[in-house]
Amino acid sequence: MKLKGLTLAASVAALVIGAGAATAQTKLRIQTHYAPETVSGKLAADYIDNIQTMSNGEIEVEMFYSSSVVKSVETFDAAATGILDCDMTGGGYQTGKNPAFQFVGDIMGGYDTPYQQLSWLYYGGGLEAAAPLYNKYGMELIGWWVYGQESFASSKPIAKVADFKDWKFRSPPGMETKIFEKLGASPIVMDFTEIFTALETGIIDGADASGLANNVGLGLYDIVKYANFPGFHSMPSDHLACNKAVFDALPDHHKRIMKVAMESLALRTALTFEKANAEAAAKLRADGVTLSQWAPEELAKFRAAAQATWPEFATTPEAKDLVASHMDYLGQLGLVSN
16 A cells, blocks of 8 residues: 555656656747837737736746837847847838838738738738748748838828928838838938937928827827828838747747737737727827828829839849739739739
């Protein structure tokens, strides 16, 4: 009887030791350009909480907001070289590295809703088309979170294409600068974190920063009193991209948790901003901010300028493959004529 008890105790001890040995700990350093008080910053925090909780604490994240380690545009390289582990900004910041990143960052003048854009990624061959681009630079695309069409912040009315003439505004790098130059504007590329001061000091007349609710969170409409809503010009795909060697070394259940949690973040982001942008619009109108809704003929002018610029950026094999993938899917959705 005593021997049986000892055998049982030894078996239980072996199971406990084995379970402890099998427990995998993952520690990740992730940077986003969003401030923690913005809607997107809070959603990013929810994502981190989800992956830590679903992994029962096996995944630990040190999160850096407001590009506090390196500049927004440097986050991708910081992850690829091991300063960070993951980049939670967007592909649009990497167009100088390869113009193909424009077509995972913000195609501009393409999809109308975040749901259409996400459906390309998950069901239209998007992940398969984008993977070689990220892998080429030592990174793995985990997923997207798309908050919908962006709105401008401006010190003057921005209600039609003619209003862009000589309009100095903050622009992210990439294709957007070419599109708006064609429309008469003067885009100035600057870091996300510099927008508030540049508006406050009059260096720029306006900014392409984010969606309406995020712009409110940044305090942009405390300085300037014009915007457009609903937005139309830009619908960036913020990404989570991780150092490929780091991600490949994770246990499969950690990889699955991170990817599935990104799908949850994508849906929650789109739904949250439907509500948050509507609430922000109502509050801004009440506070005396002028919101302009563009007429269909003005929207058509922008769309034509944007689509005419796509081929100018499709100058690498990866960019050509992504444009072809987008065009095929946009054709299926009836948004372009094949």
